[in-house]
Amino acid sequence: MQMLQCGNCERLKTGVHAVVFGLAAVCGLYNAAAWVSRRQAHLAVNAVLYAALMAWEQQHVAHHLAELRQPDKQGVAVPVAGAEPAPPAAVAA
Numbered sequence: 890m891q892m893l894q895c896g897n898c899e900r901l902k903t904g905v906h907a908v909v910f911g912l913a914a915v916c917g918l919y920n921a922a923a924w925v926s927r928r929q930a931h932l933a934v935n936a937v938l939y940a941a942l943m944a945w946e947q948q949h950v951a952h953h954l955a956e957l958r959q960p961d962k963q964g965v966a967v968p969v970a971g972a973e974p975a976p977p978a979a980v981a982a
Contacts, residue, residue: 896956903953910946913939 892898917939924932 896959899953899956903950903957906946906949906953910943910950913942913946917943 892901917936920932920935920939923929924936
């Protein structure tokens with residue numbers, strides 16, 4: 890599938906991994922809070938596993954954002970929401 894190739898559909902891939910990151914954060918916080926109140930071992934294990942999943946997904950999001958910031962075949966970088974624009978001197982160079 891063309892979509893699975895690096896550089897294709899990067900916004901979609903970033904969004905999917907960001908949603909998974911957010912869901913893992915909510916689940917991890919829930920399990921950590923439940924462990925604090927009930928002290929059941931499986932809740933602590935779940936909280937740690939969700940924390941590991943968050944770290945994994947953060948790396949995926951960072952990778953896809955880096956792909957978005959690379960210039961495309963025409964030499965134009967795709968703008969990324971929240972990214973700071975380059976200073977005018979750097980653009981003119």
